[in-house]
Amino acid sequence: RYSVGSWRHYRHSLRVLEQAKEAWKSENVSQVLVLGDSIDRSNMFVKQGGGLPVETLKQVVEKLEGFKAHFILGNHDVESVTPRRELLRVLRIAREDEEDTAYYTVRPAAGIKLIVLDSFAISMHWPLTHQHRALAQGILREHRKHVKEDENLMSPARLRGLERRFVSLGGAIGEKQLDWLRLELQSSQERSEKVVLFTH
Numbered sequence: 001r002y003s004v005g006s007w008r009h010y011r012h013s014l015r016v017l018e019q020a021k022e023a024w025k026s027e028n029v030s031q032v033l034v035l036g037d038s039i040d041r042s043n044m045f046v047k048q049g050g051g052l053p054v055e056t057l058k059q060v061v062e063k064l065e066g067f068k069a070h071f072i073l074g075n076h077d078v079e080s081v082t083p084r085r086e087l088l089r090v091l092r093i094a095r096e097d098e099e100d101t102a103y104y105t106v107r108p109a110a111g112i113k114l115i116v117l118d119s120f121a122i123s124m125h126w127p128l129t130h131q132h133r134a135l136a137q138g139i140l141r142e143h144r145k146h147v148k149e150d151e152n153l154m155s156p157a158r159l160r161g162l163e164r165r166f167v168s169l170g171g172a173i174g175e176k177q178l179d180w181l182r183l184e185l186q187s188s189q190e191r192s193e194k195v196v197l198f199t200h
Helices: 008-027 039-046 050-061 075-080 084-090 129-142 161-165 173-189
Strands: 033-035 068-071 103-109 112-116 192-200
Touching: 008 050, 008 161, 050 075, 050 084, 075 161, 112 173, 173 192
Parallel strands: 033 068, 112 192
Antiparallel strands: 103 112
16 A cells, blocks of 8 residues: 555555566567566565565566566665665676676667666665765765754655755665766767666
8 A cells, every 4th residue: 555645556566467468468578677666665674584575576577577677776676675686686687797786778679778777876775884875874964964863864854845855765876877877878879879768
């Protein structure tokens, strides 16, 4: 159940995914892009003994067998499945480095490139001592100067205008990913590729 706006019944999600699969098959779809939040955030609160969020996520991935599925990380994903390397493994997001971020490109057809960004590369969704978490803490401190130190970082209370973005649920892509994005766009321009950019 979702408390803002319309009712959502997450328990029906896998059934809805089955229906979507049938529709995709009838249209000869071979690749799908999952836009994030592949599991409900409430999985995070039932982790006792570990494994449950991972098992839930595996069900989603299994339902997509027969399609080439590309995943974008959503905040519910990075909050619920830790460590992040396990999340990337389950979602079959291959990385050439040890950074455990999830930005990559896909060329589904000649002349077309999809660029997937990791909008939680710099976020509070990393282990306590991780450098990406430290960067996120610095950004939050900078934009929440007038907020008490012990105040809930998830809440935008006492923040105004665009400053309301600076809560611990969000994230940033960071300089390294921005540099990579510039190179990818330059490369596509040289190759006259059409580019579609995706982020959560």
